[in-house]
Amino acid sequence: MQILLKIILSVAVIIIATILAKKLPSLAGLIGVMPLTGALVLVWVYLENKGNSEIMQSFSKGALLGIIPSILFFIVALLCFKRELGLVITLILSFSVWLLVAIVHQWILR
Secondary structure, eight states: OOOHHHHOOOOOOHHHHHHHTTTTTTHHHHHSSSSSHHHHHHHHHHTTTTOHHHHHHEEEEHHHHHHHHHHHHHHHHHHHHTOOOOHHHHHHHHHHHHHHHHHHHHHOOO
């Protein structure tokens, strides 16, 4: 039942953001990266680990530092779209930068 609830909430956020993107793309962008996703995961991690403080601290630290690769993902995407690159190239470049920085992120947190 928990997995189904997780799926429904995640899909609902995505659907709301994509519907709003037609008329209010900047609001849809805000919803797409808002802490709601992080908050939902925080709740699930808390419940599944009985509030284990060590796990919660580690998750929160990883999420906080994980903002950096995400910011870089969107900076690269913005620059690509300004240069009118296609979606596929934009996603490849954005995810490549994200992955590189995410690897460094994980290396630092070890």
